[in-house]
Amino acid sequence: MRGILSSTKFNRFFSRFLTYLFLIVLSIIIIYPLLITVQSAFNASDLTAFTLDLHMHWTLANFQQLFTQTLYLTWFKNTMIIAVSTMIIQVIIVTLAGYTYSRYRFKGRKNGLIFFLVIQMVPTMAALTAYFVLGLIINGLDQYWFLTMVYVGGGIPMNTWLMKGYFDTIPRDLDESARIDGAGHLRILWQINLPLAMPMIAVQALWAFMGPFGDYLLSAFLLRSPENMTVAVGLQQFIADPTNQRVAMFAAGSFLISIPIVILFFLLQRNFQSGLTAGGTKG
Known part of the structure; x- marks a missing residue:
């Protein structure tokens, strides 16, 4: 023993x-x-x-040289506009799409989910030419709104799957009880399911906001003017030339990037919780 x-x-x-x-x-x-x-x-x-x-x-x-000798503040503003727009639009679309695929049965539902998986398998590099041609056709090159739409479109497939999976964990008995009390579809979504899905919504918001700050490939490919660049593209210029690398300014700019992300993380921190639906169907 x-x-x-x-x-x-x-x-x-x-x-x-x-x-x-x-x-x-x-x-x-x-x-x-x-x-x-x-x-x-x-x-x-x-x-x-x-x-x-x-x-x-x-x-x-x-930091003083970064603000006075470069376009860093302009790049930072551009990135913030793109990041906030991407976060708001993507969270709305992904939340509604995930809820629809989780709660409703309709023709083409299964094929739509499979299509999302197939789209997610296509790497970004393979779609660069398509993005460029599309930008030429709709006059979207070197435009914030086009890059924002590309970010949103790229984040929809997999994030919709994740959101659907989270809504699947919310008991359907709550929906049925609300319908018995006379609640409609929008009220059930707004007052019952959305509060319970806030942990996943918060995660989606943080991911969508962080994307434009860390992305270099798409931004460098679709934004051409120096005054329209994002932070990632602008900072890369500091270390692109092996004979004239401004490492300290690059590090200073990288340090400032983390500030809005950290602030958003702490604002959403109280929503990063699990088990909110535990016991939700108990009287």
């Missing part, structure tokens, strides 16, 4: 040890690049490469 208990305690200890070891290694992998970026952003030296220097001199000159 003692041997069994000792073996159980050892297994628990070993399991916890491996868990904490994994978390520590993962934290180092995530935090180390962040420390280098933050340090490079405030480094007074003229950096030519990303390095971790514990004895550096701190300064705000890199």
